[in-house]
Amino acid sequence: QTAVTQEPSFSVSPGGTVTLTCGLSSGSVSTSYYPSWYHQTPGQAPRTLIYSTNTRSSGVPDRFSGSILGNKAALTITGAQADDESDYYCVLYMGSGIWVFGGGTKLTVL
Amino acid sequence: QVTLKESGPVLVKPTETLTLTCTVSGFSLSNARMGVSWIRQPPGKALEWLAHIFSNDEKSYSTSLKSRLTISKDTSKSQVVLTMTNMDPVDTATYYCARIRMRDSYGTISYYYYYMDVWGKGTTVTVSS
Numbered sequence: 001q002t003a004v005t006q007e008p009s010f011s012v013s014p015g016g017t018v019t020l021t022c023g024l025s026s027g028s029v030s031t032s033y034y035p036s037w038y039h040q041t042p043g044q045a046p047r048t049l050i051y052s053t054n055t056r057s058s059g060v061p062d063r064f065s066g067s068i069l070g071n072k073a074a075l076t077i078t079g080a081q082a083d084d085e086s087d088y089y090c091v092l093y094m095g096s097g098i099w100v101f102g103g104g105t106k107l108t109v110l
Numbered sequence: 111q112v113t114l115k116e117s118g119p120v121l122v123k124p125t126e127t128l129t130l131t132c133t134v135s136g137f138s139l140s141n142a143r144m145g146v147s148w149i150r151q152p153p154g155k156a157l158e159w160l161a162h163i164f165s166n167d168e169k170s171y172s173t174s175l176k177s178r179l180t181i182s183k184d185t186s187k188s189q190v191v192l193t194m195t196n197m198d199p200v201d202t203a204t205y206y207c208a209r210i211r212m213r214d215s216y217g218t219i220s221y222y223y224y225y226m227d228v229w230g231k232g233t234t235v236t237v238s239s
Contacts (some may be wrong), residue, residue, distance in 0.1 A: 034225065040157075046206070097170030
């Protein structure tokens with residue numbers, strides 16, 4: 001089965017911009033995979049950030065944005081804040097009722 | 111308000127079968143625009159999608175765990191049940207159920223989404239003798 005790849009970790013300075021990516025071990029990510037993004041803090045359930053590549057979930061601030069960059073899906077955080085420090089997961093829909101999570105990116109804001 | 115709540119045993123022994131229940135409210139399991147998936151997360155590790163059930167009762171499973179999983183639903187009780195056979199300590203994890211928003215239809219036009227829009231809080235299962 002094709003794996004979904006994410007950077008294991010990333011750091012960003014407060015106020016800075018960071019782009020996390022979501023790729024495939026084989027092939028390119030396109031909108032046809034309906035990429036979605038979630039964040040999770042320790043001990044909490046995941047929360048939805050972005051779906052269908054670039055649609056923000058209700059209540060998500062507009063400093064979070066999604067896109068396709070090259071052959072990957074991307075999550076960009078503009079003006080990073082301390083409480084953006086979290087684990088970020090992308091999910092791709094493979095079709096036929098199959099979803100695959102990426103390994104997650106641990107984002108540090110410092 | 112849409113909610114999902116997972117329930118099941120806290121501790122199971124190796125080789126036993128795990129049965130988890132996801133009780134939903136605020137939407138119907140017969141709604142064709144929605145489905146329910148199970149996802150798990152071992153301690154300190156990534157999320158892993160396990161299984162999904164559609165409103166029409168079609169099911170799908172993770173390739174790697176397919177032989178051990180069964181998902182079902184009771185629409186009248188608003189419950190989705192996941193069973194996992196032959197439990198092993200590596201199956202120790204927090205198990206989540208999540209609603210999947212599949213699509214919206216407006217007349218002849220449908221928009222597809224395929225994402226987890228509402229999550230339960232999770233239930234932690236430890237596999238140990």
